[in-house]
Amino acid sequence: MFTIENRLAQIHARIATACGTYGRNPSEITLLAVSKTVSSNCISQAFAAGQVAFGENYIQEALQKMQALSNEIEKKSLIWHCIGAIQSNKSKWVAQYFDWAHTIDSLKIAQRLSAQRDAVLAPLQVCLQVNIDKGANKSGIAPEQALDLALAVAKLPQLRLRGLMAIPEPSASFEAQKAVHLQTQQLHATIRAQLPCEVAAQFDTLSIGMSDDLEAAVAAGSTMLRIGTALFGQRDSTARTL
Numbered sequence: 001m002f003t004i005e006n007r008l009a010q011i012h013a014r015i016a017t018a019c020g021t022y023g024r025n026p027s028e029i030t031l032l033a034v035s036k037t038v039s040s041n042c043i044s045q046a047f048a049a050g051q052v053a054f055g056e057n058y059i060q061e062a063l064q065k066m067q068a069l070s071n072e073i074e075k076k077s078l079i080w081h082c083i084g085a086i087q088s089n090k091s092k093w094v095a096q097y098f099d100w101a102h103t104i105d106s107l108k109i110a111q112r113l114s115a116q117r118d119a120v121l122a123p124l125q126v127c128l129q130v131n132i133d134k135g136a137n138k139s140g141i142a143p144e145q146a147l148d149l150a151l152a153v154a155k156l157p158q159l160r161l162r163g164l165m166a167i168p169e170p171s172a173s174f175e176a177q178k179a180v181h182l183q184t185q186q187l188h189a190t191i192r193a194q195l196p197c198e199v200a201a202q203f204d205t206l207s208i209g210m211s212d213d214l215e216a217a218v219a220a221g222s223t224m225l226r227i228g229t230a231l232f233g234q235r236d237s238t239a240r241t242l
């Protein structure tokens with residue numbers, strides 16, 4: 001039977017199997033539930049089943065859902081990740097209401113987020129989005145420019161640089177999926193080796209892997225899987241239901 005609880009258990013089983021196959025430890029991997037277009041009620045169901053980290057793409061939609069959650073324990077426990085493009089005019093909402101942002105691809109947006117992050121809050125945890133397979137119309141910084149951006153972002157007071165994020169072109173082949181994920185993993189390692197020690201120590205996040213390439217991402221070293229469809233079912237692309 002389809003319940004969010006069952007689906008969540010299935011995803012944890014997939015992660016455990018992949019970890020067994022590729023010599024990974026499941027404790028190194030965070031599952032991010034991608035809840036774009038999904039109701040706040042479904043978020044509550046996932047929370048009741050043990051899920052705490054949620055990824056949202058559309059800022060307005062995310063804020064509405066955050067407000068719709070009424071349970072105080074839930075409100076305090078949930079960790080919100082912004083995984084969609086951050087337009088300048090929306091950055092203040094990301095700075096105020098999210099815990100993480102995965103889509104930093106320019107110093108300008110990073111500086112805005114740092115300036116807009118209230119100093120009483122924990123620093124915003126950020127990943128640089130890398131256009132790893134160089135899709136022409138894709139967001140993300142070019143791999144060659146990622147080190148310079150990382151060095152600059154690491155100096156911003158209200159941000160904490162945590163790692164890299166990538167969204168490769170979909171492919172049905174496991175080997176192709178793994179090859180491109182390995183490129184992100186290698187770029188992460190190269191950058192980490194060149195960061196100051198105290199920054200490198202926290203540069204521990206590789207945000208790669210979605211419903212269709214979870215296993216390949218685990219094989220390539222993912223530490224954060226962003227899973228939507230496998231948890232909440234197929235999205236209706238026309239509706240953004242709350």
Ligand SMILES: *Cc1c(COP(=O)(O)O)cnc(C)c1O
Pocket residue numbers: 034036057083084167210211212226227228229230
């Ligand atoms: C929608 C989305 C996901 C989840 O994709 P699924 O294939 O539904 O698991 C992951 N990451 C980003 C950036 C997304 O926009």
